[in-house]
Amino acid sequence: MPSSTPARPKLDTTSPNMGRVADYILGGKDNFAVDREAAEAAMAIIPNLSLLWHEGRRFLGRAVRYLAGEAGIRQFIDIGCGLPTQGNVHEIAQAVAPGARVAYIDNDPMVVVHGQAILQDDGITAVIEADARDPEKLLAHPALTEIIDLDRPVAVLLFGILQDITDDAVAARIVQGLREAIPPGSYMAMSQPVSDLSPESTTEMAVMYEDRGAVEGPTRRGGVRSKAEVDRFMDGLALVEPGLVYIPWWRPDGPIIHGAESVWVVGGVGRKD
Numbered sequence: 383m384p385s386s387t388p389a390r391p392k393l394d395t396t397s398p399n400m401g402r403v404a405d406y407i408l409g410g411k412d413n414f415a416v417d418r419e420a421a422e423a424a425m426a427i428i429p430n431l432s433l434l435w436h437e438g439r440r441f442l443g444r445a446v447r448y449l450a451g452e453a454g455i456r457q458f459i460d461i462g463c464g465l466p467t468q469g470n471v472h473e474i475a476q477a478v479a480p481g482a483r484v485a486y487i488d489n490d491p492m493v494v495v496h497g498q499a500i501l502q503d504d505g506i507t508a509v510i511e512a513d514a515r516d517p518e519k520l521l522a523h524p525a526l527t528e529i530i531d532l533d534r535p536v537a538v539l540l541f542g543i544l545q546d547i548t549d550d551a552v553a554a555r556i557v558q559g560l561r562e563a564i565p566p567g568s569y570m571a572m573s574q575p576v577s578d579l580s581p582e583s584t585t586e587m588a589v590m591y592e593d594r595g596a597v598e599g600p601t602r603r604g605g606v607r608s609k610a611e612v613d614r615f616m617d618g619l620a621l622v623e624p625g626l627v628y629i630p631w632w633r634p635d636g637p638i639i640h641g642a643e644s645v646w647v648v649g650g651v652g653r654k655d
């Protein structure tokens with residue numbers, strides 16, 4: 383994998399890392415005892431955490447298959463990618479469109495160094511350390527521009543990251559900055575837990591986020607938003623059917639087993655015309 387971080391951090395196996403915690407919850411093998419303990423503790427607070435993350439990955443799969451298939455997209459920028467885990471964007475996209483290019487972005491150096499170690503150096507995928515809060519710098523990163531041509535349509539993926547950007551103004555600026563930078567014919571896809579149906583659980587999730595120090599800005603606890611607030615992030619995009627919905631309902635490819643009452647995460651895909 384092309385490296386974007388000259389000085390690679392050593393893997394810290396003494397404190398939990400959210401990417402590896404998620405990997406454990408998703409049934410992956412790239413985690414350590416400390417991550418497994420943190421995952422079990424988180425699941426004790428939010429018992430359906432595993433379901434939320436699994437449904438999140440399923441939605442990611444359906445959205446990327448749609449983008450690479452029906453929408454004809456050949457370039458993907460997966461921002462807040464987390465650890466390469468079960469069902470990665472490049473595997474899904476390249477199964478539909480061999481040669482599809484994927485830039486994975488995360489601001490967690492541990493996620494990046496681990497991702498670079500896991501993924502093969504194939505010239506069409508890259509794992510890059512960059513911060514979504516500076517979209518211009520992110521899109522100008524030499525490791526990104528080496529594989530992604532921003533004069534051609536691209537899909538920008540924001541799956542499960544916007545709740546980490548707890549300041550609404552900052553989150554809105556990120557989405558707007560990315561939308562303005564991509565050419566017409568591009569897509570943006572996003573997902574985020576919302577508080578409408580399960581305020582208690584989302585508050586618990588917010589506290590969990592706060593405990594891990596992922597709080598930004600003075601305005602809210604742990605990025606808990608309403609569906610209407612997430613809807614506004616899609617302003618300026620033509621929403622692909624069925625719009626921004628609870629993720630099990632977004633173009634299901636089988637029977638819906640878990641409904642919105644247990645999967646309180648919304649997601650959608652929009653096109654920039």
Ligand SMILES: C[S@@+](CC[C@H](N)C(=O)[O-])C[C@H]1O[C@@H](n2cnc3c(N)ncnc32)[C@H](O)[C@@H]1O
Nearest residue numbers: 462463464488489490513514515541542543546
């Ligand atoms: C919950 S994980 C989502 C992983 C994956 N996208 C998924 O849907 O399964 C959120 C990821 O966003 C990353 N992240 C949070 N804030 C970020 C920022 N400002 N810039 C880039 N990445 C960020 C975190 O490090 C973490 O790996």
